[in-house]
Amino acid sequence: MAPMGIRLSPLGLTVFCLLGLGVLYHLYSGFLAGRFALFVLGEQGERAGGGPDAAPGSLPEGPVDLRELLAVSVLAAAKGGEEVRRVRESNALNEKAKGKTREGAEEKMTRGDVLSNRKMFYLLKDAFPGVQINTEEHIDAPDKETISWDRSIPEDIKKKIQSKNVPAESVTVWIDPLDATQEYTENLRQYVTTMVCVAVNGEPVIGVIHKPFSGYTAWAMVDGGSNVKARASYNEKTPRIIVSRSHAGKVEQVARQTFGNKTVIIPAGGAGYKVLALLDVPDKKQEKADVYIHVTYIKKWDICAGNAVLKALGGHMTTLTGEEISYTGSDGNEGGLLASINVNHKALIDKLPDLEKASRK
Template sequence: MAPMGIRLSPLGVAVFCLLGLGVLYHLYSGLLAGRLAGRLALFVLGAGAGHDVPPDTLPEGPVDLRELLAVSVLAAVRGGEEVKRVRESNVLNEKAKGKTREGAEEKMTSGDVLSNRKMFYLLKNSFPSVQINTEEHVDAPDKERIFWDRSIPEDIKEKIQSKEVPAESVTVWIDPLDATHEYTEDLRQYVTTMVCVAVNGEPVIGVIHKPFSAYTAWAMVDGGSNVKARSSYSERTPRIIVSRSHAGKVEQVARQTFGNKTVIIPAGGAGYKVLALLDVPDKKQEKADVYIHVTYIKKWDICAGNAVLKALGGHMTTLTGKEISYTGSDGNEGGLLASINVDHQALVNKLPDLEKASHKQT
């Protein structure tokens, strides 16, 4: 006698399929409720294998600052590769893009343009909902198809915890080539690429990359850093680093304020000047105790350095001690005073003449 089998009617099969689909729907809905769904989707699409993922597949919602730090480091390095490549080719395609408030000619090169394109689109494709402010204009036809593979360097994993913030609270500031004037003169030690992340106008992530020495400093406020502060401030003979183009204007007042033994160090690039206050393993990096700037300066020049100093317990303020907000206009009107491991307010109190100088220059 043949064994009896279970036979389902067409109606039974339909009911069974509907039940199965219902279970799958609830499971899928549960996954989509959190960031796990976004990460799972990325893995299925290839991100888990290290492949590039188009921006329209990235999870929406809050921004993880640890992830934003990781891609900021990558962006600074990728931009630096373009800066280095163009400089070594010796085909800069240098041209003027206008004049500063002091009447100096502002220059732009292929290094600026190509670095900007790499950095902007890497960040924009990775975090499409985040506002990005950059020094150079980005043309739509030049859109770069460059994506982040979602990997986070081990040193960032070890030192930084995940922290989510609303995307609308985030502003990213990019400087694709700091010290362009020195770049055209082949003074490579001054050149940096920088990324800064501000949350509600406060700098919280800073990345400063030196393309020609392959050194990158990064820090996150209330998180961690891969760089340390110097602790060699000399009150009797302070070393003050200033802009090469304004060294003479600062020197007289600085000596009157800090004494005749004050050492003035003219240098190019805001990123370089901030690194001078830190313990940087680069023989070409000069060391300083205080960084002073007495004229108008763009926020993409200083935001990354501000974040790094703040993360390490240092300060960057206007000459009157006012905190700098990284929202609104792209320029800082009040001059600049940066220090670490010293009484910053005491320095501010010594600078009334520099405050006046700043207003005169702007």
């Protein structure tokens, strides 16, 4: 006699057990499917910004040679740059607003951004299909372009850099197909760059910054080599500070409060341009600065290449509180930026309490 007066026959008991097993199986498989969907959609979607790389199934495969990745990154920056220049010279920019920044500035996109993005993305994707690529602009799958890499490595890279394999799944590539879009639309060509960055386990390792209108390219690999170097000296006491001209926030006011009124502030476009301002760059139109500060939100494709180049040369790019920036996962950097080389970075951080607060306003 079962409790509460219900009596089950052996057949009833078997049916009951089978039903129970069925329910358990259903629940468990649903849970697994849910976890799988979360992994595919959540992880990949967040990382790829919605481009075709977000499609499930593009799984990492085999090791990746960082020297090859550097070579194709330099080529991609140059090929993207050709598009940027061609569109600017045609004067048919097809300028569009793609949204607003948190501070309410219009975020622009042009045909230069789109065409450069397409070239850079498909060249890198063709060369390294198993690698995660995060790019600033959306890629429409029907727009696919096949661009093959001939696997040749430029002589200067061959001379300076050794082959080094890392697992494909440890790599995240960040593409900025046109940095300083605002200035591009204003025809302030000197500020414009195309950039590629390679992060390994979130650490910036390879940086390429290319100027399409002068043809200059800076590249560097952490623990590898570079084609660019730091300047001979920097002014630490009253540094010349390079800042954004179109997303400045409170940076000028607070920089003066911190370093005094004598401090020279240089407003300029482009995160790539501003990192190059800290280095020894043989380009007449390149201004020079001692420190680069940014206080508003900024995206990782804007800063990763500059971070890698500075790191490779012994410099630093951190948040305003001195934290390293991790180049995996979400595409935004919340804590502002302080970039320097051959100065006491920690001492600068300690001087900047007000800037950190300003970035939160």
